[in-house]
Amino acid sequence: MSLFAVPDFSEFQSLLHSPTTTDVEAVLQKDKLHINDLATLLSPAAGEMLPALALRSAAITSQRFGHVIQMYAPVYVSSFCNNNCVYCGFSAENKIARRMLSLDEAEVEMNILADRGFSHVLLVSGEAPGKVGVAYLAELARRTRDRFAALTIEVQPLSSADYCTLFEAGITGVAVYQETYDRAVYEQVHLAGKKADYDYRLETPARAAEAGMREVGIGALMGLSDWRSEGLVLGMHLAWLRKHFWRTNVSVSFPRMRPAEGAYEPPLPAGEKELTQLLFALRIFDWDVGLVLSTREEERYRNGMIGLGPTRYSAGSCTAPGGYANPEIEGEQFSVGDHRDLQEVCASIRLKNHDPVCKDWDATFQKGF
Numbered sequence: 483m484s485l486f487a488v489p490d491f492s493e494f495q496s497l498l499h500s501p502t503t504t505d506v507e508a509v510l511q512k513d514k515l516h517i518n519d520l521a522t523l524l525s526p527a528a529g530e531m532l533p534a535l536a537l538r539s540a541a542i543t544s545q546r547f548g549h550v551i552q553m554y555a556p557v558y559v560s561s562f563c564n565n566n567c568v569y570c571g572f573s574a575e576n577k578i579a580r581r582m583l584s585l586d587e588a589e590v591e592m593n594i595l596a597d598r599g600f601s602h603v604l605l606v607s608g609e610a611p612g613k614v615g616v617a618y619l620a621e622l623a624r625r626t627r628d629r630f631a632a633l634t635i636e637v638q639p640l641s642s643a644d645y646c647t648l649f650e651a652g653i654t655g656v657a658v659y660q661e662t663y664d665r666a667v668y669e670q671v672h673l674a675g676k677k678a679d680y681d682y683r684l685e686t687p688a689r690a691a692e693a694g695m696r697e698v699g700i701g702a703l704m705g706l707s708d709w710r711s712e713g714l715v716l717g718m719h720l721a722w723l724r725k726h727f728w729r730t731n732v733s734v735s736f737p738r739m740r741p742a743e744g745a746y747e748p749p750l751p752a753g754e755k756e757l758t759q760l761l762f763a764l765r766i767f768d769w770d771v772g773l774v775l776s777t778r779e780e781e782r783y784r785n786g787m788i789g790l791g792p793t794r795y796s797a798g799s800c801t802a803p804g805g806y807a808n809p810e811i812e813g814e815q816f817s818v819g820d821h822r823d824l825q826e827v828c829a830s831i832r833l834k835n836h837d838p839v840c841k842d843w844d845a846t847f848q849k850g851f
């Protein structure tokens with residue numbers, strides 16, 4: 483299989499910066515977009531036309547997804563990490579109290595979320611395979627899969643064979659964000675550990691899809707490099723995955739940096755306006771992609787975006803291992819921006835005439851049970 487090749491950011495700057503408002507209007511009339519059209523939607527000219535982009539994005543989202551918003555919550559199972567990512571609270575360099583949940587403790591966290599009504603749980607850990615490895619994740623999935631419609635993971639990149647093992651055990655999806663597609667910046671912010679290998683990480687979504695995962699999640703951490711360029715390469719990566727793995731759903735996340743241990747200052751912070759443009763542009767570019775808006779963003783912003791493009795919201799999230807059973811526990815990866823629980827977020831979604839759903843497909847059917 484060919485590999486996804488990331489162009490140098492300098493190669494497409496004129497594509498991103500030369501479009502006019504007339505070019506944007508023309509793209510908004512199209513049904514099938516080329517990657518150059520995505521560049522037009524990410525341009526400064528399109529940034530001046532957000533209401534028009536919002537209308538188009540909302541119409542496409544309504545047509546493809548109805549009024550449904552899927553709900554999920556993360557379960558952090560370990561804060562141990564072998565890597566040194568300068569922007570992250572779990573970085574090996576940070577002197578924080580670290581914690582790894584036993585299988586029983588992780589199950590308790592998951593049961594709390596099941597009792598709250600969640601049916602999609604994202605298992606998250608730092609990248610320390612000696613702590614949270616395939617055997618741990620597979621056993622946790624086997625123990626809990628009957629209680630959840632979707633069990634996804636955001637852990638260290640794994641081999642295709644490992645993803646096959648996890649899929650058999652009940653894991654249905656893999657989220658792995660490149661953080662930045664800008665290779666030079668990537669090297670500057672990933673100083674040590676396996677994550678310093680840009681290419682291995684880049685190829686991970688393909689390995690997960692190859693193993694049969696129902697969904698792969700990709701994304702870039704907004705703030706590390708130029709957001710327009712990151713958005714364009716995200717679109718290229720998305721299109722490439724669609725072409726090679728048409729059976730696998732692809733979702734995209736747009737995590738903006740949050741305050742974390744280490745107090746890293748992002749060099750190119752992106753605001754809500756930039757995030758909004760990126761989100762609309764990707765929706766208009768790919769009508770079927772899942773767009774995730776997590777609790778990194780604040781209540782006001784998340785409420786305002788209901789119905790305009792995102793299709794998945796998290797709620798009541800805690801980013802410290804053990805934080806659902808013990809809300810006083812310290813050791814968050816980052817502090818969240820929206821502290822509402824599931825019921826409160828669902829109420830806001832319903833106020834906008836949308837339906838929050840905790841289960842949108844039957845995992846037992848997919849596993850062939």
Ligand code: SF4
Nearest residue numbers: 563567570572573608
């Ligand atoms: S971003 Fe992930 S890999 Fe990097 S230090 Fe944080 S937990 Fe570890």
